[in-house]
Amino acid sequence: MEELKTKIRQEGIVIGNDVLKVDSFLNHQIDPKLMKAIGREFAKRFEGCLITKILTVESSGIAPAMSVAHELSVPVVYAKKTSSRITDADVYESNVFSFTKNKKYKIRVSRKFITKDDCVLIIDDFLANGQAILGLYEIITKSGASFAGAGIVIEKGFQGGGDMLRKMGIRVESLAIVENMSETKILFK
Ligand code: 5GP
Numbered sequence: 178m179e180e181l182k183t184k185i186r187q188e189g190i191v192i193g194n195d196v197l198k199v200d201s202f203l204n205h206q207i208d209p210k211l212m213k214a215i216g217r218e219f220a221k222r223f224e225g226c227l228i229t230k231i232l233t234v235e236s237s238g239i240a241p242a243m244s245v246a247h248e249l250s251v252p253v254v255y256a257k258k259t260s261s262r263i264t265d266a267d268v269y270e271s272n273v274f275s276f277t278k279n280k281k282y283k284i285r286v287s288r289k290f291i292t293k294d295d296c297v298l299i300i301d302d303f304l305a306n307g308q309a310i311l312g313l314y315e316i317i318t319k320s321g322a323s324f325a326g327a328g329i330v331i332e333k334g335f336q337g338g339g340d341m342l343r344k345m346g347i348r349v350e351s352l353a354i355v356e357n358m359s360e361t362k363i364l365f366k
Contacts, residue, residue: 178218178352182365184211185331191358195305195336196277203302203330207240215352216244219300219328222350223249226325228298230254230291232313234273234284241330242300254291256284256313265289269319273312276305276336286316293321304329304351307338314347326350333358334366 190198202208219241228249233242234256246253257264268285275282291297299313310327317324326348332339334354342349354366 178215180211180214181330181353184208185353185355186363189363191360191363194359195333197303197331197333197355197358197363199331203240204237212240212244215241215330216246216248218352219245219298219350220248223298223325223328226298227296228325229295230297230322231300232256232286232291232297232317233300234258234309234313237302238300241302241328245298245300245328252290254286256286256316258282258284260285269316271312271315271319274306274308276308284312284316286320288320291317291320291322295320295322296325297322298325299327300329301327302330304332304338304342304349305336307341310338310342310347310349328352331355 184202188201192198202211229251231242231246231253239255242253265287267288270283270285272281273284297317329351332351332354334356339349356366357364
């Protein structure tokens, strides 16, 4: 998606050699016009898949997920990273290793929001090693729902998560795949 690549080139900040900071339009401040275009693009790519739910993980996945959900007129469900007194007890859980925080955490989704009658599309902001998508996929498998695939805003192709998921037979659609990046240059596939 050219509009997204241009925005990444203009505003993306590379930290070290494997973290891309895009907090001016996706991870802190959010660009609604770009989010709308992202939603439209995912809806086009997964057209005809009879999707009934969008699944993401809080918090950065929610904006693009909401945009696709609006295009497809289906609800968004986001996996929670923390539990509290108001969290449902009846949940599907999975463990995820966080690339950015370098630690393991648990994600949970109430059983009442994903059922075996659903066809689920996963949306997330970034794909690095693929652990977040695997955790969400595990929740879908536990629920017995059908799985349409994963839509990713930015895939860092050099980290291998996308290749691993595709080898598993998972459909992964990424709007921008970064092949290589440094503080001065970001190259796309
Ligand atoms: P994975 O589980 O694929 O290793 O990492 C994906 C998750 O880590 C995403 O949900 C995203 O929140 C975060 N993440 C991974 N790499 C980056 C990055 O370069 N920049 C930002 N902002 N988040 C990232």
